[in-house]
Amino acid sequence: MERLEISVEEYQQRVQRLQAQVEQAGFAGMVVFGPVRVSYLSGFFFAKTERPVVLVVPLNGPPAMLIPHLEAEHLRSQCPQISTVHTYPEYPGGGSGKHPMVHLADLLAEVGLRGKRLVADYDGYENRWGYRGPKLSQVLGQQIAEGLELIDDARMVKSPAEIALIEEACRWGDRAHRILQDQIRVGASELMVSHAASLEATRELLAALGPRYVPKAREGLPANAMFIRGANTAHPHGLHQHSGVQVGDVLVTGAYALMGGYESELERTLIVGEPDQRFAEYFEAMLAAQEVAFRAIRPGRTCAEVEREVSSFIRDELGMAALMRHHTGHGFGLEGHEHPFLDLDDDTPIQPGMIFSAEPGLYVPGYAGFRHSDTLVVTQTGCRVLSQYPRDLGSLILRA
Numbered sequence: 288m289e290r291l292e293i294s295v296e297e298y299q300q301r302v303q304r305l306q307a308q309v310e311q312a313g314f315a316g317m318v319v320f321g322p323v324r325v326s327y328l329s330g331f332f333f334a335k336t337e338r339p340v341v342l343v344v345p346l347n348g349p350p351a352m353l354i355p356h357l358e359a360e361h362l363r364s365q366c367p368q369i370s371t372v373h374t375y376p377e378y379p380g381g382g383s384g385k386h387p388m389v390h391l392a393d394l395l396a397e398v399g400l401r402g403k404r405l406v407a408d409y410d411g412y413e414n415r416w417g418y419r420g421p422k423l424s425q426v427l428g429q430q431i432a433e434g435l436e437l438i439d440d441a442r443m444v445k446s447p448a449e450i451a452l453i454e455e456a457c458r459w460g461d462r463a464h465r466i467l468q469d470q471i472r473v474g475a476s477e478l479m480v481s482h483a484a485s486l487e488a489t490r491e492l493l494a495a496l497g498p499r500y501v502p503k504a505r506e507g508l509p510a511n512a513m514f515i516r517g518a519n520t521a522h523p524h525g526l527h528q529h530s531g532v533q534v535g536d537v538l539v540t541g542a543y544a545l546m547g548g549y550e551s552e553l554e555r556t557l558i559v560g561e562p563d564q565r566f567a568e569y570f571e572a573m574l575a576a577q578e579v580a581f582r583a584i585r586p587g588r589t590c591a592e593v594e595r596e597v598s599s600f601i602r603d604e605l606g607m608a609a610l611m612r613h614h615t616g617h618g619f620g621l622e623g624h625e626h627p628f629l630d631l632d633d634d635t636p637i638q639p640g641m642i643f644s645a646e647p648g649l650y651v652p653g654y655a656g657f658r659h660s661d662t663l664v665v666t667q668t669g670c671r672v673l674s675q676y677p678r679d680l681g682s683l684i685l686r687a
Contacts, residue, residue: 289499290498290499290501291452291455291496291499291500291501291546291547292330292452292501292503292547292548293330293448293449293452293547293548294448295330295368297446297448298328298329298330299368301327301328301441302328302329302344302349302350304441305317305328305344305437305438305441306344306345306346306347308437308441309344309346309406309437310346312406312434312437313404314403314404314405314406314432315345315346315400315403315404315405316343316344316345316346316395316398316400316403316405316406317343317344317405317406317407317408317434317437318341318342318343318344318391318395318405318406318407318408318423318431319341319342319343319344319407319408319438320339320341320407320408320409320411320412320413321408321409321413321435321438322335322340323621323622324342324408324435324438324439325340325341325342326503326548326621327438327442327621328342328344328350328438329342329350329352329366329369330365330366331352331362331365331366331369332365332503332504332548333358333361333362334505335415336415336416337378337415337416337417337418338355338357338358338377338378338387339353339355339378339387339388339391339412339418339420340352340353340354340355340358341353341354341391341394341412343391343394343395343398343400345398345399345400349368349369349370349371350369350371351369351371351372351373351394351397351398352366352369352371352372352373353372353373353374353375353387353390353391353394354372354373354374354375355374355375355376355377355378355387356374356375356376356377356381357377358374359372359374371394371397371398373390373391373393373394373397375387375390378418379419379420386420386421387412387420388411388412388420388421388423388426389426391423391426392426392427395427401427402427402429404432405423405427405429405431405432406431406432406433406434406437407423407431407432407433407434408433408434408435408437408438409433409435410422410423410424410431410433411423411424439625439626440626442620442621442625442626443618443625443626443627443635443638443641444638444639444640444641445620445640445641445642445664446640449549449620449642450640450642450664452546452547452548452549453546453549453550453551453620453642453662453664453673454664454673455544455546456543456544456545456546456549456550456551457544457551457553457662457673457674457675458544458675459488459492459509459510459544459546459551460510460512460542460543460544460551460552460553460662460674460676461542461553461674461675461676462488462491462492462510463484463485463488463510463511463512463542463543463544464512464540464542464553464555464676465676466484466487466488466491466512467480467481467484467512467513467514467540467542468540468557468683468685470483470484471514471532471538471557471559471685472532473531473532473533473534473559473687474531474532475531475532476529476531477513477514477515477516477527477528477529477532478527478529480514481512481513481514481527484512485508485510485511485512485513486508488508488510488511488512488544489508489509489510491510492509492510492544493509500546501547503545503547503548504545504548507545509544509545509546510542510543510544510545511541511542511543511544512540512541512542513527513540513541513542514538514539514540514541514557515527515528515538515539516528516532516533516536516537516538517533517536517537517655518653518654518655520537520538520539520556520650520655520656521650521651521652521653521654521655521656522650522656523612523613523648523650523656523658525539525656532559533559534559534560534687535558535559535560536558536559537556537557537558537559537566537654537655537656537657538556538557538558538559538685539554539555539556539557539656539657539658540553540554540555540556540557541553541554541660542554542676543623548621549620549621550619550620550621550622550623551662551673551674552619552623552644552646552660552661552662552674553660553661553662553674553676554646554658554659554660555659555676555678555683556570556573556655556656556657556658556659556683557683557684557685558570558680558683558684558685559685559687560684560685560686560687561684562680562684565654566655567680569649569651569655569657570657570680571680572601572605572607572649572657573647573648573649573657573658573659574659574678574679574680575600575604575605576597576600576601576605576647576649577645577646577647577659577661577678579596579597579600579647580593580597580615580616580629580645580647581645581663581670581672582669583596583597584629584637584643584645584663584665584669584670585637585665585668585669585670586636586637586638586639586665586666586667586668587636587637588636588637589633589634589635589636589637590627590628590629590630590633590634590635590637591630591631591632591633591634593615593629593637594614594615594629594630594631594633595631597615597629597647598611598615598631598647601647601649607649610649610650610651611647611648611649611650612648612650613648614628614629614630614631615629615630615645615646615647616628616629616643616644616645616646616647616660617629617643617644618641618642618643619642619643619644619662620642627641629643629645637665638665639665639666639667640664640665641664641665642662642663642664642665643662643663643665643670644660644661644662644663645660645661645663645672646658646659646660646661659678661673661674661678662674
């Protein structure tokens, strides 16, 4: 039975592509600190804490890994193909008097890279969960070039396997949203309904997929759904409120699933009770802007050109420029937001295989926000929407 995850062979191909790019750039190897980048290249998924997990990619041969001792068995169970592993006792030293970055210098010497020209995604580990430590350049006494784009540019264009995982995640995001919408009642709590729907969707997912589903995180659920309500929706990232759902409330929802570590995205704008003309006008304007985005996203254009077309439509055709709060969308995959962005200052060319959200929103202060978001994949001629939840107003009215 095929497990819903990226194969070992694909991880090895990613490393080989990176090695070719690193060599072309004139470096002897690359040091990877970013936890998501480490997972993308190695297939090792782990708790991201103050303890650095570092991937070392030489030009020739397999990568090597620096890990804390507590991850040793975990790494072997996930990535038996990684044979060169250097462990350190604990952060910041576990009584050894030796910082993990000094252990990294030892590993670089072991694989023949110390003193060589190196590139890293960052010159050291990020300040996560209280981490403090020297830069890699300080430890090695040499300059370290930064080149996270060597990895992140490859992440922009998804493989067929990645797209298949995201499409499966979309199916379960759609299902989580259906459960959420069916459970919302007048007087219901945002938090309680959101958590209950997420749990029910997760139960269904696990029952349907069985051992094919492979968790890639120690926190959160495989399927998730939530909503915020009322004037709070005029804040694009409004927080939950404790009060219950009321007739006339505008709701902005969010639903997604995780499959093999890859995310989906789905958001909808709903109304509790019959919509009035004011609501309907804003809703249809938002929907029209999203349709412009769907048509605008295609190969041969840049992200900035897509944003320019959408924002011009909102400004010139709708006359609602004052209600815009953010750009049209963003890439995503292993993370909820990834490069590139459908933004006026992002001139990244759009390519087949890219995954984007399309979510132009309108926000009316003191009243409501209006935003649908859908997951789409760029094809050879345009884009294909992977999230299939209804978008029309009639399907998004909650009868009071």
